[in-house]
Amino acid sequence: MEYLTIALAKGRLAEITMDILEQCGIDCAALKEETRKLVLCDETNKVKFLLVKPSDVPTYVDYGVADIGFIGKDTLMEENRPLYEVLDLHFAKCKLSVAGYPHTNIYDKTKALKVATKYPHIAEKFFHAKEIAIEIIPLHGSVELAPITGLSDVILDIVESGKTLRANGLDILEDVCDISARLVVNQVSLKTKSARIRDLVSKISVLIEG
Numbered sequence: 001m002e003y004l005t006i007a008l009a010k011g012r013l014a015e016i017t018m019d020i021l022e023q024c025g026i027d028c029a030a031l032k033e034e035t036r037k038l039v040l041c042d043e044t045n046k047v048k049f050l051l052v053k054p055s056d057v058p059t060y061v062d063y064g065v066a067d068i069g070f071i072g073k074d075t076l077m078e079e080n081r082p083l084y085e086v087l088d089l090h091f092a093k094c095k096l097s098v099a100g101y102p103h104t105n106i107y108d109k110t111k112a113l114k115v116a117t118k119y120p121h122i123a124e125k126f127f128h129a130k131e132i133a134i135e136i137i138p139l140h141g142s143v144e145l146a147p148i149t150g151l152s153d154v155i156l157d158i159v160e161s162g163k164t165l166r167a168n169g170l171d172i173l174e175d176v177c178d179i180s181a182r183l184v185v186n187q188v189s190l191k192t193k194s195a196r197i198r199d200l201v202s203k204i205s206v207l208i209e210g
Contacts, residue, residue, distance in 0.1 A: 001046045004196050007066035009054035009075075013181060016091055017070045024203040058083060058184065067189035068197060073179045074158060078119045084190055086201055087183040090208050096122065096176040099165050100147045100154035106132065106173055116146030117156040126156070126176050144168050 006021075008014040008031075018028040026047050030040040040049045050066055057071040058079040069083075074096055076085065096119070098106060106113055112133040117123045120136045127134045137152050144164055146152040158179065159165065159172060183204065190197055 002193070003041070003046050003048040004068070004193060004200070005048040005050060005066045007050045007052055007057045007060040007069035007071075009057050009069075009071055010051050011054070013054065013070060013072065013092055014051065016181070020089075020204055020207060023207055024200060055079070061184055061186050064186050064188055066186070067193055068183060068185050068200075070181060070183055073177075073182050074119065074122070076182060076184065077122050077177075080121060082187065083184040084187060085182050085184050087205060087208070089181040089183060089204070092179075092181040094158050094160045094179050095172075096156070096179050097159045097172045098126075098154050098156050098174045098176065099144075099159065099170050099172050100152075101169065102171045104147075104153055104173060106154060109133065113154065114152040115154055115156055116143050116152035118143065119156055122176065123156045144170060 008017055018031055022028050026045055027042040030042065031049055038051045041047065050060060052060055054071060054075055057069040058076060058081045060066040061069040061083055062081040070089070072092060109132065112135045113127065114137060115123050115127070115134045116137040116139045118138065118140050120138060123134065123136055137146065139146060143155045143157045146155055147170065148168055154173060156176065162172065165171065183201065185197055
């Protein structure tokens with residue numbers, strides 16, 4: 001039997017995904033071992049796991065190196081690759097929002113709005129739709145620091161509880177969209193490994209809806 005290859009985002013998302021896969025009959029024991037291996041297998045069920053950075057999951061699935069992947073909607077939107085998004089998994093829920101100081105007017109069209117974010121494509125699309133000129137400032141961590149130091153006017157980032165924003169005197173100015181974990185499938189794999197993929201998707205669907 002040919003392997004079914006699953007791309008998993010390292011970290012908390014992978015841990016939750018493992019619980020779901022185990023309930024579907026897939027042995028994830030190899031993933032829980034202390035190891036530096038990035039490719040692990042459940043030989044009984046012929047399932048191969050690739051442990052990759054979250055931002056790389058869509059790439060591995062798009063190129064067919066992985067048949068399916070588990071990843072946040074924010075990453076899918078930013079990467080914008082031609083994948084089948086087959087399930088909203090209803091976990092890792094949060095919002096993608098624009099945040100800054102409460103007095104900030106994001107609709108002031110007299111100047112370009114400086115936006116610090118690790119989601120440049122989402123930011124460009126969001127503000128373009130509102131006809132707001134922006135200057136993107138790419139950041140990959142502690143984006144809340146940008147408006148505090150004057151590096152940017154606002155940030156566009158994931159917001160869960162909002163505690164970090166409030167602790168730094170910032171507020172949500174506008175929500176972009178709701179975010180949660182999604183299951184994506186390679187377009188070719190859905191045809192060549194249709195039975196196995198549809199069976200797994202069906203089992204996961206029953207779990208998350210039950």
